Structures are given as structure tokens and as C-alpha cells.
Amino acid sequence: xxxxxxxxxxxxxxxxxxxxxxxxxxxxxxxxxxxxxxxxxxxxxxxxxxxxxxxxxxxxxxxxxxxxxxxxxxxxxxxxxxxxxxxxxxxxxxxxxxxxxxxxxxxxxxxxxxxxxxxxxxxxxxxxxxxxxxxxxxxxxxxxxxxxxxxxxxxxxxxxxxxxxxxxxxxxxxxxxxxxxxxxxxxxxxxxxxxxxxxxxxxxxxxxxxxxxxxxxxxxxxxxxxxxxxxxxxxx
Amino acid sequence: xxxxxxxxxxxxxxxxxxxxxxxxxxxxxxxxxxxxxxxxxxxxxxxxxxxxxxxxxxxxxxxxxxxxxxxxxxxxxxxxxxxxxxxxxxxxxxxxxxxxxxxxxxxxxxxxxxxxxxxxxxxxxxxxxxxxxxxxxxxxxxxxxxxxxxxxxxxxxxxxxxxxxxxxxxxxxxxxxxxxxxxxxxxxxxxxxxxxxxxxxxxxxxxxxxxxxxxxxxxxxxxxxxxxxxxxxxxxxxxxxxxxxxxxxxxxxxxxxxxxxxxxxxxxxxxxxxxxxxxxxxxxxxxxxxxxxxxxxxxxxxxxxxxxxxxxxxxxxxxxxxxxxxxxxxxxxxxxxxxxxxxxxxxxxxxxxxxxxxxxxxxxxxxxxxxxxxxxxxxxxxxxxxxxxxxxxxxxxxxxxxxxxxxxxxxxxxxxxxxxxxxxxxxxxxxxxxxxxxxxxxxxxxxx
Numbered sequence: 073x074x075x076x077x078x079x080x081x082x083x084x085x086x087x088x089x090x091x092x093x094x095x096x097x098x099x100x101x102x103x104x105x106x107x108x109x110x111x112x113x114x115x116x117x118x119x120x121x122x123x124x125x126x127x128x129x130x131x132x133x134x135x136x137x138x139x140x141x142x143x144x145x146x147x148x149x150x151x152x153x154x155x156x157x158x159x160x161x162x163x164x165x166x167x168x169x170x171x172x173x174x175x176x177x178x179x180x181x182x183x184x185x186x187x188x189x190x191x192x193x194x195x196x197x198x199x200x201x202x203x204x205x206x207x208x209x210x211x212x213x214x215x216x217x218x219x220x221x222x223x224x225x226x227x228x229x230x231x232x233x234x235x236x237x238x239x240x241x242x243x244x245x246x247x248x249x250x251x252x253x254x255x256x257x258x259x260x261x262x263x264x265x266x267x268x269x270x271x272x273x274x275x276x277x278x279x280x281x282x283x284x285x286x287x288x289x290x291x292x293x294x295x296x297x298x299x300x301x302x303x304x305x306x307x308x
Numbered sequence: 309x310x311x312x313x314x315x316x317x318x319x320x321x322x323x324x325x326x327x328x329x330x331x332x333x334x335x336x337x338x339x340x341x342x343x344x345x346x347x348x349x350x351x352x353x354x355x356x357x358x359x360x361x362x363x364x365x366x367x368x369x370x371x372x373x374x375x376x377x378x379x380x381x382x383x384x385x386x387x388x389x390x391x392x393x394x395x396x397x398x399x400x401x402x403x404x405x406x407x408x409x410x411x412x413x414x415x416x417x418x419x420x421x422x423x424x425x426x427x428x429x430x431x432x433x434x435x436x437x438x439x440x441x442x443x444x445x446x447x448x449x450x451x452x453x454x455x456x457x458x459x460x461x462x463x464x465x466x467x468x469x470x471x472x473x474x475x476x477x478x479x480x481x482x483x484x485x486x487x488x489x490x491x492x493x494x495x496x497x498x499x500x501x502x503x504x505x506x507x508x509x510x511x512x513x514x515x516x517x518x519x520x521x522x523x524x525x526x527x528x529x530x531x532x533x534x535x536x537x538x539x540x541x542x543x544x545x546x547x548x549x550x551x552x553x554x555x556x557x558x559x560x561x562x563x564x565x566x567x568x569x570x571x572x573x574x575x576x577x578x579x580x581x582x583x584x585x586x587x588x589x590x591x592x593x594x595x596x597x598x599x600x601x602x603x604x605x606x607x608x609x610x611x612x613x614x615x616x617x618x619x620x621x622x623x624x625x626x627x628x629x630x631x632x633x634x635x636x637x638x639x640x641x642x643x644x645x646x647x648x649x650x651x652x653x654x655x656x657x658x659x660x661x662x663x664x665x666x667x668x669x670x671x672x673x674x675x676x677x678x679x680x681x682x683x684x685x686x687x688x689x690x691x692x693x694x695x696x697x698x699x700x701x702x703x704x705x706x707x708x709x710x711x712x713x714x715x716x717x718x719x720x721x722x723x724x725x726x727x728x729x730x731x732x733x734x735x736x737x738x739x740x741x742x743x744x745x746x747x748x749x750x751x752x753x754x755x756x
Contacts, residue, residue, distance in 0.1 A: 083318050086325070138628040186726035212591040213575040229414035230407035232397045233390075242400045259593075266628055271651060272587055272665050274575065276557020291404055299563065300553040308557070 113166035200265035204257035205247030214302040219268025278306035358392035366445035389417030522673035525582030533562040545569035590662035594630040608652035647672040681735035696722040
């Protein structure tokens, strides 16, 4: 009899777990969608609005990083501090309430509005993700070098013509194939990405790199190596 | 008895739950699989369409005679090739296998672009162009046929993702082997949609595939390179220097790692010919800002002069991570030479030089015979759109073109509707060579 109650309880618990699991499955994506609709700015957001937030936070002394349109760790902390001061719950994201407190302006329509859609922040973050995923254990210069390879590929006829095209080319980078690149890059990776985008190329024009300890591809060994940095061989 | 029944019940329930969960997973996996396959198939089918259109366009171009027709055909080749390349590179096939086909598509596109320009300039199609066109046409035809073979085998076998990868790899590997072994110059198009390169200021894309012209002097040995590094890093308290890796790229270098006081690492590459510093990066984090951007420019200029680079003028700069990156161009007889570029990165806390990049300069700099302008500044100004409100006095500049020729231009700065532009008018012919847009932000001025 006693064993029976335990079993009944076990059944109850099992069923509850199942119900919860299914409910989570339905609720989680919904929550995700909603946050996109209200255009909340969060860690990883990029663009002109982020720049505006950074500009304001910097003017008011909450933020001491670069006004680069990339919502990184520093911006996150600055937003949290701002929220704490203004009695908004410290989420570290810029939702409607924080937005209002920051006083983000409405834009007026005009015949010709000055160009505003051009920014390079998205690319910096994307490249930093690729660098972080591929080479976070490498010396700093090795991280810049990975970014430089991406830049060299863009200009090379055998490869796609955009940063996203090069990074997401099927099979081109292991960290992209196994999803490792979708982590938040650290400050070092962001810095390396900026240096690479600004034209520093420690490799001298390499378009491939590999780790000889891990690579099984024979073809890659036939490419002339132009530089060795850390564990990576850079080749043309 | 009761207990046994309960056990059976729980087990059954668990089984049903697992089955439901498993089915759900299976269904999801299938959905994703089908979704991906559809995407890949769409890419593949569109790729075939593009390649077929390229072949047809090139065939028509062989017989077209009016500039109007040619313009349509060449620009369509350019557009189709670009789209084809986009799609090719999204197929689930190793990029190593695809690289030659991808290169072919880039070349066809570039060729279409350069012919479009020639056409607009009224330059007639040369004998070389005709044979290039014919060759590109033939290969486009070959590629189209190969792709069609792959298509029919996909249709017959109701091919899966794995098969597309396998059979596609085979076809593309064979197609690559049959590629005409011919080098076309890569043309740098100004319709870039990656505003990243703008960091460099205008015209920095010219440096690829150029034999370094600025490397003067004798070959040096490693000892000498170490001395060059010490001289270059004068202000740094150097603990040790070690060789990490020689560079065998376009510029052959000695790669050095310098360990500075406090465990900070500085990387520096020195050319084996002439012992020039090619680039330097100090990985130190800069935490505060104590000096102004103007002061940073002065410091950078002084640094260049100390290292023997006189006549450098600062063109564009940008700020990030508490450093200022300043772009310098060589200037000769009041003409800004936009090909000979050096970048200097200044830490805004103590003014230390934390980065240096002279690849552009070392590759492009040589003694030039600058032509005399045939147009006056006023005559050049007449060529500028009425809509542009001209700002400061124009200055002369030497800029590189897509085909890597260098032309002497008047550089006009102006505004339209709150946007800033640079317009370059050829000082010899009056042709409007290039238009750049300036992006201003508190982080510096960029161009696109």
C-alpha cells in the first residue's frame, strides 16, 4: 500500500514534468518573438540606435567605452547603472521604459534625409564572433590574423564578397559549422576585429589557415605557408 | 497486485510520453531538413539560371553593335555573375572544391563591369576583349552543361542533402579542372556593400596583388631587424625580443615579438629587403583618455618624421577603444598621393604609438612623374553637379582607379542635403572619376 502512494506520486511528478516541458516549448519561442517586436536593445544589438544610447550614456557619465554602435559588456553595465539610478528594474536591456528615460527622439520625415543606414558596427560584431569562436585560445596577434584572413577572402575572387558571405560559407570555418561562433565575444576579440577591419594584416595576405595538429585535409598542406602564428599556419 | 499494475501503468505512460516526444523531435528534424533542402535546391536552380543567362548574354555581346545594347548586356553579365557567385557559395559543398568556379564567376562579373565602364567612356572593344569574351562564353556554356547534368541526376534520383553534397562536389571538382588557365586582373569595384573598408579612408583597396614598389635598400639579417625594432620602439622599456615567424607574403618579413615592461606584448614585422617596419601592433589596453584627437595627430606626424617619413599629410581618422587611428597619405608638390598610405594608432591615455601599418606605402610608393593639370580648378568645378554645395578649396590628388592606373584629380568637398561628399574630377580630361561619401561621427570620419 505504501509503495502504491510513492508510485502515484512518481506518476504525478512525471506528468507535471512532461506538461512543463511542452509548455516551455510553446512559451519560449513566443517570448522570444515578443522581444523582437518591441525592438528591445540588448547585449549583441548593433546599429544607430545603440550608438545613440551609448552617446547619451557617455554624456551623462555612465559609459566610458567607445561609441561604436555595439552593445557589449561595457554598454550592458552602463545601462544597468542607469536603470538603477532611475528606479527601473536593472535588466541591462533597453526596453520601452529605459528608452523613455533615455529620451530617445522621434525622427521627422523630409524630402531627402541624410544617410543613416551605413554603419560598420554589425560587421565588427560578426567578425568578433567568428574570431572568438575560431581563435579565442590564440595570442592576440593570432586573433587579428584570423580576422585578416576573412578580409583577404572578401577581396579574393574565389570567395564570397561580403563579411557574412565569407563567414557563413558552408564548411569554411569549423566554429561556424558547429555553432560555436554564436557566443558573446570578449573585448579582446572585438579589439582584434577592429584592428583587422582597419587593415592590419599580420599574415601578409593569407586566405587559408589551419592547425597542423588537427587538420586531416591533405590539400591544405599543398598551399604555401606565409606565416605561422601560435598554433595556426597561414597559407595562400 | 496493485503495485504491479501501477508499475505497468507508469511504464506505459513513460513509453507514451517518450514516443510523443520522439515523434515531435523527428517531425522537427524532418521540417528542418526539408526546409534546408528547399533552400539548397533553390540556390542550385537559380545558379543554373544565372549561368545560362551569362552564356546567352555573352553570346549576344559578340554580335551586338550599338552601345545601348552593349550596356544592357554587359551590365546584365555583371549582375548575373554576382548573383550566381552568391548562390554558389551557399551550396553545402566544400569551399575548396568550389573555389575555381567561384573565381570564374567573379572574373566574368568583373569583366562585365569593366566593359560596362569602357562602353560608358566610349572606348571601343579591343581584339583582346573579343577573345576574352569568346573564352568566357565557352566556359560559361561548359559550366551550364555540367550543372544541367547534375540537375537531371537530382531529378531522377530524388536526391537528398547528402547526395547533393557528394555529386555536386564531383561535378564542381571536374569543372574546376577544366577552367581556362588564365589570369584576369581582379577589378576592385566601388559598389562595395561592406562599409568596413572605409576605415582606411579612400582608396585603400588598391594594395592587393601589387609587387611592392616601395621596398628600397639591401637585404638585412635578423640581427639588423632586431636593431630596427629597437629603434622603432624607442620609448618602450624592452625586456626581451624574440623571433616568432617569418612572413612569406607579398612582402617578406622577419616577425618579432617584443616583451615590454609589465608583460605587455608588441608584435612587429620588418621587411627583409631594406629593413622597413611593415606593421606593428601593441596589444596594450588603453583605459583612459587624456589627450585630444588633434594632439594625437601631431604625435603621429612627429613619429612618422622621426622614422624618416616626411611629407605625410593626415587624411582621415577614427577613434575606438580609447585609441585614435590616423591615416596618412604621402604628399608631393601639394598633390596628395592616396595610394601611399600609412596608418598610425595613438593611445589616447599617454600618446604612445600603439599601432603602425605601412603596407600600402611600401607596396605603392615610388618616384613618380606627376603630370601637369590641363584644367584649372575653376574649369574642373564646372563639371560638378549643381546639387552639390562646394565647401573648401579643391586640392590636387592622385587616386588609383579600378584597373590600378593612377590619375591626377581635383578633390572637391561638398554637401548635399546634410550629407558630405568628396568628388574627384580628372585634372587632365575633366572626367568625374569617383564620388565618395563621408560618414562623420564623434569617432572620426569615414568614407564609402
